[in-house]
Amino acid sequence: MKLIVGRKYLVAVLLCLALFPLGAPTLFSDFYVDLLTKIMIFGIALLGYDIIAGYTGLVSLGHAMFFGLGGYCAAYSTKALSTHNLFPMLGVALLCALGVGLLVGYFSIQTKGIFFVFLTLAFAQFFYLAAFNLTTITGGDNGITLPKVTIGIPKVWEVMVSRPLGFYYLALGFLVLAYLWCHRVISSPFGKILVAIRENEERVSFLGFNVRRIKMKAFMISAFLGVTAGVLYATYNDFVSPGMLHWTLSGDFILMSVLGGMGTLIGPVLGGAIILYVGDFLSSLTENWMIFIGSFFVLTILFAPHGILGLMLKRRWKKNDDPA
């Protein structure tokens, strides 16, 4: 698959993102730097989600499981390892993602379609209920407060991540790395097989590929990016609560992906940006802003099944072959 959005556009966007904070606070308030940081953190999770849902065609209603897992792992590693450093937190979170992802993936991957949707939901709700009910360990609904994080070599050289600028560039760095990784994955032969599985699983298995194993790998990629985003989100907010594990957040991931355009990598990130930005804007006007997001979403499914990105690039797609 060719790059859906040209490289020069991506470089331009990256440049804008890199220069953006310089405009604050003279041109616009720090608020937008904060919002963009959140958008980029969500973007990391959405990139991972696109690998499993968009490319492999396994729509999961449990992605918040990994997002929240990352958050709780960050909270625990600060306590257990008595460190404020981001990297050990990430290490612990990735290890947990490996365990949980293999376990949940092993069972969920045996099903597909709507059964996959609900099995992932069931597993995710386990974690939500555990976080909510095991109050002695997780603090229940009150959540856990995290200290301000540092980066660098633990115990040797550590710097506090400044807010909002330090964290902004940290999130940007992770987003770029995540994008490069995902892009590498989907342009590799492995990525082509993922799309082939989405289109016709049976044929892929007839060709001699181990479909379950390939799906498992895709699931693990989404798990790893999910916890990474979760660690960043929790450390950015200095707080983790069961809300980060709730299925409505998984629903939001789907909403963002579909709105932006699944199976395009850029689309879901764009969708996330739109929903977070528009949501923030509308919520200052009315409490029931989800009416508008919902209507917008319904219109997208009806008239633009490939999402906003699909709509924007329609003309270009017609010239070439259909990419999604």
Added chain:
Amino acid sequence: MEIHFSTILTSMLHGLILGMVLVIVAGGLTIIFGMLDVLNFAHGSLYMLGGYLGYTLAKVTGSFWLALIIAPMIVGFIGFLVEFFTLRPLYGRPPVHHLLLTFGISLIILNLIKFVWGNDIYTVSPPNYLAGATRFLGISYPTYHLFVLFFSVAVAILLWLFISKTRYGVAVRAGTEDIETLEANGIDSRKLFTGVFVAGTALAAIAGVAIAPMRTVYPQMGIDIIIDAFIVVVIGGLGSIRGAVIGALLLGQAVQFGAVFLTGFSDAAIYIVMAAILLLKPSGLVAETE
């Protein structure tokens, strides 16, 4: 922990009532899925809308029974609008698309309800002669709860009679099996689809009104029921009415006994049941896809 016979009996009754209400909600969901291949995420919101409309209608008209009749009609009409304008263009696409579309619709309805009724909790009082408690077998049980039990059993039996004995029921059952053959026999499947969707949503509203005096009307009621109802449909075998009935009754007991034996972790019971069934029988309890 000391468990008395009365505790067990009360739990079983609670579970049975919850199960029967789920039969009504998930029954509509199942018929819709069996026929239209649409897993209707908005079902919970329509159930909730039924409850809120029931509350307002009961207050305005002063009659609970009138509310129980009118609210499902209004919700049925909204179901008609949803099917006619948004679902029709989507038939033929993969079922996940319908799930996503109705997810969007459920967000709209949910927030419209919040817009109209706010975030308050409303109590609906049952008719006077159904208030109070009835004593039997050494326990004292709310009379209205027993009414909900009998009412939902009656609705389920009527539904079953309709599906198994009437001409329309035959068409619905045939449609679940094979749409093309049905059309070849001169039945307009589009009208049938609309009818089934409207009936399913009206059923959800009936359940919403009926349960209102028992559980009050509150902003989370739609989300609370939809996951349970989905689990019932999924473990029942997606589209199998028999499976949905078994699944609903099973889930009702799982929830109640989860509350007794897994204190503090009771909500997990339904997910344990679902995960176990899906892992043992990946296509549900009663698979009717062949």
